[in-house]
Amino acid sequence: MTRRRTAILISGRGSNMVSLLEAASHAEFPARVVAVISNRPDAPGLARAVAAGIHAEALDHKRFAGRAAFEEALDARLRAHDVDLICLAGFMRLLTAPFVEAWRDRMLNIHPSLLPAFPGLDTHARALAAGVRFAGCTVHVVRPEMDAGPIVAQACVPVLPDDDAERLGARVLAAEHRLYPHALALFARGAARVEGDHIAYGQGIAFPDATALAPLDG
Numbered sequence: 450m451t452r453r454r455t456a457i458l459i460s461g462r463g464s465n466m467v468s469l470l471e472a473a474s475h476a477e478f479p480a481r482v483v484a485v486i487s488n489r490p491d492a493p494g495l496a497r498a499v500a501a502g503i504h505a506e507a508l509d510h511k512r513f514a515g516r517a518a519f520e521e522a523l524d525a526r527l528r529a530h531d532v533d534l535i536c537l538a539g540f541m542r543l544l545t546a547p548f549v550e551a552w553r554d555r556m557l558n559i560h561p562s563l564l565p566a567f568p569g570l571d572t573h574a575r576a577l578a579a580g581v582r583f584a585g586c587t588v589h590v591v592r593p594e595m596d597a598g599p600i601v602a603q604a605c606v607p608v609l610p611d612d613d614a615e616r617l618g619a620r621v622l623a624a625e626h627r628l629y630p631h632a633l634a635l636f637a638r639g640a641a642r643v644e645g646d647h648i649a650y651g652q653g654i655a656f657p658d659a660t661a662l663a664p665l666d667g
């Protein structure tokens with residue numbers, strides 16, 4: 450098995466990054482993390498990557514004249530690491546269409562809602578305001594439109610009567626930590642692949658009930 454060379458892009462604490470690093474630390478995992486890159490030099494996730502023995506670097510977007518210059522440098526760093534796949538994990542900088550197209554079908558993102566509901570920021574407060582009974586998270590292939598693209602996997606959690614955004618967010622985050630490694634594994638080994646606007650799943654992928662991770666290996 451060829452393990453896909455994967456870079457994780459972060460902007461903050463990197464808890465999803467940690468869950469990916471933990472999964473990828475196993476030799477049988479189909480992706481291997483070769484670099485962690487943050488657009489914020491003060492991101493706490495950088496130290497967590499180094500502690501896990503992973504190459505980590507900052508590429509401060511503020512030091513570039515504009516988005517195009519930043520993305521050109523980011524692209525160069527990813528190519529220097531000979532990256533096959535990119536995982537956005539709390540990377541809070543919008544990427545423009547030329548960069549997204551250059552990495553088309555090779556870049557995943559995790560978002561803390563059941564897309565296409567609640568793209569953007571403040572997802573948990575908006576979910577509570579809308580009165581939904583289930584919330585969750587989505588791993589999708591990145592397209593130029595924000596928080597959009599073929600959905601690889603989703604997990605849902607209940608919204609409880611006494612929830613506030615913080616309590617709901619913590620429940621969703623725990624689901625994110627289980628979902629992202631699972632989705633990356635499916636994608637990296639070609640069991641989930643892009644077909645047009647959707648994901649096609651390989652043989653042996655089962656779809657359990659809606660409150661479990663979906664889809665799962667059979």
Ligand code: GAR
Pocket residue numbers: 459460461462463464465466494538539540559560561569596622625
């Ligand atoms: C996560 O909840 C992730 O889903 C969200 O930022 C958080 C990062 O936490 N991403 C987005 O909202 C992207 N639109 P982490 O740094 O601890 O992984």
